[in-house]
Each structure stands twice: as structure tokens, then as C-alpha cells.
Amino acid sequence: MKRPANSFSCVLVTARFFDDKAASILRTAGLTVVTGGVAHDAVDAVITEDMHDALSRCSAWIMGMPPVTADLLARYPNLSVMARRGVGYDTIDVAAVQAHRRLLTITPGSNEATVADHAVGLMLAVGRRYFESHRRMQAGEHGVLVGTELSGKTVGLIGLGRIARLVARRLAGFDVRVIAHDPYLPDDVADLEGVQLASLETVLADSDFISLHAPLTDSTRHLIDQDALARMKPNAILINTARGELVDDGALLAALQRGRLGGAGLDVIGSERDASLEAITRELLTLPNVICTQHTGGSSREGLERANMRAAQCVVAALQGQPLPPDAIVVDGRSP
Numbered sequence: 001m002k003r004p005a006n007s008f009s010c011v012l013v014t015a016r017f018f019d020d021k022a023a024s025i026l027r028t029a030g031l032t033v034v035t036g037g038v039a040h041d042a043v044d045a046v047i048t049e050d051m052h053d054a055l056s057r058c059s060a061w062i063m064g065m066p067p068v069t070a071d072l073l074a075r076y077p078n079l080s081v082m083a084r085r086g087v088g089y090d091t092i093d094v095a096a097v098q099a100h101r102r103l104l105t106i107t108p109g110s111n112e113a114t115v116a117d118h119a120v121g122l123m124l125a126v127g128r129r130y131f132e133s134h135r136r137m138q139a140g141e142h143g144v145l146v147g148t149e150l151s152g153k154t155v156g157l158i159g160l161g162r163i164a165r166l167v168a169r170r171l172a173g174f175d176v177r178v179i180a181h182d183p184y185l186p187d188d189v190a191d192l193e194g195v196q197l198a199s200l201e202t203v204l205a206d207s208d209f210i211s212l213h214a215p216l217t218d219s220t221r222h223l224i225d226q227d228a229l230a231r232m233k234p235n236a237i238l239i240n241t242a243r244g245e246l247v248d249d250g251a252l253l254a255a256l257q258r259g260r261l262g263g264a265g266l267d268v269i270g271s272e273r274d275a276s277l278e279a280i281t282r283e284l285l286t287l288p289n290v291i292c293t294q295h296t297g298g299s300s301r302e303g304l305e306r307a308n309m310r311a312a313q314c315v316v317a318a319l320q321g322q323p324l325p326p327d328a329i330v331v332d333g334r335s336p
Ligand SMILES: NC(=O)C1=CN([C@@H]2O[C@H](COP(=O)(O)OP(=O)(O)OC[C@H]3O[C@@H](n4cnc5c(N)ncnc54)[C@H](OP(=O)(O)O)[C@@H]3O)[C@@H](O)[C@H]2O)C=CC1
Pocket: 086, 087, 088, 089, 111, 112, 115, 158, 159, 160, 161, 162, 163, 164, 181, 182, 183, 184, 185, 213, 214, 215, 216, 217, 219, 220, 241, 242, 243, 267, 268, 295, 296, 297, 298, 299
């Protein structure tokens, strides 16, 4: 790791796949870029000596999804700007960011299209049994598998924010009915992309495909539990590109093993951040009607490039005292 010239011109970047174009936005603004510490993006990460050095000196940090706690903020008082390269900020103690008078930004408008593509891709992949068919071909079998088409079905979205609306826009070409549950939508929301709003009960009971697009909060943790799974149609397909913790993986496994669900497409899974769930993940991966991807829903070249640029622009604007896009600010505790 290169040492920064001085604390106030230094930006630590631990977000993986941070590219030269984004780095040059920082350098052009006179900032020194310190890269490294990718391991810190892992949940059980340890702050290495190099990371400690950089966090002590730098005034901004462009990050993937490390845990940011009150202790960490107290330890590194120079760190005034936390720029999350991405949109979900559930690993960050937002109240502590406010209390320690720091700024937290995200990059809305960067990876929504990528995640929406992924969610629709998983609907098709699970519904039409792509991977099972692929594995059978690998085993030299030329039999035919029967899948489910999207056409004529009801797709239920839980959370109707940026990603879900793009999912709805993509589904407009598939001749489906799209319903959504989102208790926090403002009354004056302008464009619902043809989506019919519904209660959670209706979404669970009426949907052939259910796609999760709500953030991880206290009220969404294990939103899809044993009870919710029991309310779904027996052939329903669950898609999760939001956060693994929205689903009780043990209950999901049990429902799938009992044939109580049509299948699942999971880009995110509980064991990503809770090693005690690894055995359940391994069991889920043995099921023919489950497809898992490695939290790659937001990871297209284009999405990452946009997110990197936006994170860099936020840091430059914040350090230069320029205005930031309002939707990029999660919390700004810097001003009284
Ligand atoms: N797989 C991947 O790589 C990626 C995953 N994500 C995940 O997707 C999530 C959604 O992203 P995005 O669409 O951009 O976020 P948005 O904030 O635009 O949309 C989320 C919506 O869900 C609403 N919501 C909050 N709580 C509930 C609830 N209990 N039930 C239903 N809806 C609820 C939110 O309301 P309110 O605004 O009031 O909170 C908001 O309207 C992110 O939080 C992140 O966790 C995001 C990008 C990449």
C-alpha cells in the first residue's frame, strides 16, 4: 500500500474493481488515492496495519460493504466522508455516522439496471430450469425438462424502489401482471411502471414469482419466514437480489424440501455474512430448482463503472464543499 502525502488529500479505496477512470477523477482533484485492504470488504475482516495507517490519515473512504461501526468511527476521527460504492448501506451504523458528524453517500443511478436484468434473468433461469438442463447436458443426457413460462403469470415485487421499477419496466414485454408491496411509497409517486399496489398478504398469496427489492432493515429481516412461505402458492418461485437476511434460509430449505415451493433464484444468501448458515446454503445448492449467484446482481462492467465514478464524484464534491446530489446523501452529520 502506498503511503498518502498528507491526511487531508488522501482517499482510501477498498471497493473492489475500482477503475482508473474513477481514480483519475480523484487525482485530478488533487487527491492521493490509497488502494488496498480488499480483505476488509469481507465481513469478518480484520483491519490490517496498512489499513489502520490509511484510515488514520485519509479524509475519505470509498468502500464496498465493510461493517462501519461506532468504534471504527471513533478510532478514525480524520475520516469525514464515507462513500459507499453501491446502494445498500445495511452494514453501516447510520446513527453512528450522524453522531460522529461524518458524511455517508451511496451511488443511486448506478447499478439498478444491472440488478433488474439479473432479477428477470433469475426468473427465467429458475422458471425454465436452465441450470438443471445444463447439468443434464454435461452428464450426457438429452432428455427434455418442462419449465414454466412467465407469460400470463403474476409477478409480485416486495419493495418498489429504483430496482423494482426497472424490473417492472423489463417485465412489460412479458405479458405478466405485476403487483407490488411497499409500505413506504410517497402518495404522490408519479410513475409506477404499470404496477398495481397490493398488501403483503396479496403479494404472497397471488404471485407466481416473488422478487425481493426492499433494503435490509429491522422490519425486513426474515420477511420471508416459515409463515410467509406457507402463504405462497405451492409452485411460486422466489427471487432474491436484495439481501440474504430478508429470507429465513432454514425455512426456505424446509419449504423446498417438502415441495412447498416451485424454486428459488438467490443472488444473495444468509451465509454471505453469517457463517453459521453455510450448511443450509450447501443443502440449498444441492436442490435442482435452486439457482444461486455470488452477489453479482450489481456487478456488470457498466454498473461498476458508473458506481465507481459516482462514488469518486461524491468524494470530490464533499471534500471541496460542493453540493452533492440529494439522493446520494444517506446522512450528513458534518454540519450542525
Ligand atoms: N444484488 C446486488 O448486487 C444489489 C442489491 N441491492 C439491494 O437492493 C435493495 C433495493 O435497492 P433499490 O431499489 O436501489 O433501493 P430503493 O431504496 O430505491 O428501493 C427500496 C424500496 O423498498 C422500500 N421498503 C423499505 N422497507 C420495506 C418493507 N418492509 N417492505 C416493502 N418495501 C420496503 C423502500 O422504502 P424507503 O425508501 O422508505 O426505505 C424503497 O421504496 C438495496 O437496499 C440493496 O440491499 C442493491 C444493489 C445491488
